[in-house]
Amino acid sequence: MTRQAGTAEDVREDDTPVLVERDGAVTILTLNRPDRRNAINRAMRKALKKELWRADADDEVNVVVLTGAGTSFCAGVDLPEALSGPPPAAEGPTPTHVLRGISKPVIAAVNGPCYTGGYELAVNCSFIFASERAEFADTHAQIGLLNGWGGSAVLPRMIGLPAAIQFILSGEPIDGATAARIGLANEVVPHDDLLDRSVAVAQRIAVGHPGAIRRMLRLLKEGAGTSLAHALALESEAAATYRADGADIGARYAKRRAQSD
Incomplete structure (x- = not known):
């Protein structure tokens, strides 16, 4: 269209x-x-x-x-x-x-x-x-x-x-x-x-993972304009608190691999 x-x-x-x-x-x-x-x-x-x-x-x-x-x-x-x-x-x-x-x-x-x-x-x-x-x-x-x-x-x-x-x-x-x-x-x-x-x-x-997209967007916005040390601390905090679904990650990875082949 x-x-x-x-x-x-x-x-x-x-x-x-x-x-x-x-x-x-x-x-x-x-x-x-x-x-x-x-x-x-x-x-x-x-x-x-x-x-x-x-x-x-x-x-x-x-x-x-x-x-x-x-x-x-x-x-x-x-x-x-x-x-x-x-x-x-x-x-x-x-x-x-x-x-x-x-x-x-x-x-x-x-x-x-x-x-x-x-x-x-x-x-x-x-x-x-x-x-x-x-x-x-x-x-x-x-x-x-x-x-x-x-x-x-x-x-x-x-x-x-x-x-x-x-x-x-x-x-x-x-x-x-x-x-x-x-x-x-x-x-x-x-x-x-x-x-x-x-x-x-x-x-x-x-088509990306909705939760990861939103958390990454928040991380990027909160880290913009801050010091590198503060932005890295925000990233570490996000990584420690974000709950990933292994099965969903595997399925999404396999789908992307299949689409790229």
């Missing part, structure tokens, strides 16, 4: 702010306000958190892919709505709190412009695949705002402090190829192949 990112046939004309599709053990979440470049309003924030929590609680889901409808990934927060209503703090956890907190990998399939709050969504996913039409920018400082969804904390750990300073303070957009070169995106993918590639990698992860 060929999936095309952001084509008209993928976009349902309804008021659902986040579309949900299942492909085996993979859930695909699509931000669905294409006429507003998927700007994040209150309804979308609520729906996105709900669907992330739902995927995390579903034992049949192992990986999530997050993308955008239409020609954009996400233009950021719907600023006119945000400036006219109650502060987002009244809504509880932010979507990026949820992205960082859930136990399953989330792949951002960035199919177009990914700005400000949208960029913060993407960098709080487990990793990013970028379409050749992707464009990343952070305009918070340019318009008088600060990062509030983790961007200033996460980005330097991804691309280094000097590059993060330039990106966040200048507001200058970078394309998908540049994002991949500096380590913001894992890959830049031909636009029409973006969802196929993202779902294929998600499926590759999803």
Whole structure:
């Protein structure tokens, strides 16, 4: 099956702010306000958190892919709505709190412009695949705002402090190829192949042992940015407390051997 990112046939004309599709053990979440470049309003924030929590609680889901409808990934927060209503703090956890907190990998399939709050969504996913039409920018400082969804904390750990300073303070957009070169995106993918590639990698992860995948993801996230000694201690603790099933390991190993022959 060929999936095309952001084509008209993928976009349902309804008021659902986040579309949900299942492909085996993979859930695909699509931000669905294409006429507003998927700007994040209150309804979308609520729906996105709900669907992330739902995927995390579903034992049949192992990986999530997050993308955008239409020609954009996400233009950021719907600023006119945000400036006219109650502060987002009244809504509880932010979507990026949820992205960082859930136990399953989330792949951002960035199919177009990914700005400000949208960029913060993407960098709080487990990793990013970028379409050749992707464009990343952070305009918070340019318009008088600060990062509030983790961007200033996460980005330097991804691309280094000097590059993060330039990106966040200048507001200058970078394309998908540049994002991949500096380590913001894992890959830049031909636009029409973006969802196929993202779902294929998600499926590759999803066939792994669910418990081991979740524990390894937690170990990687907890060890990132710490000292080597602390990361090694976390690994030793995980190895001592993780309960492996020998029969299951043997069966999985035999299956992989048979597939590789």
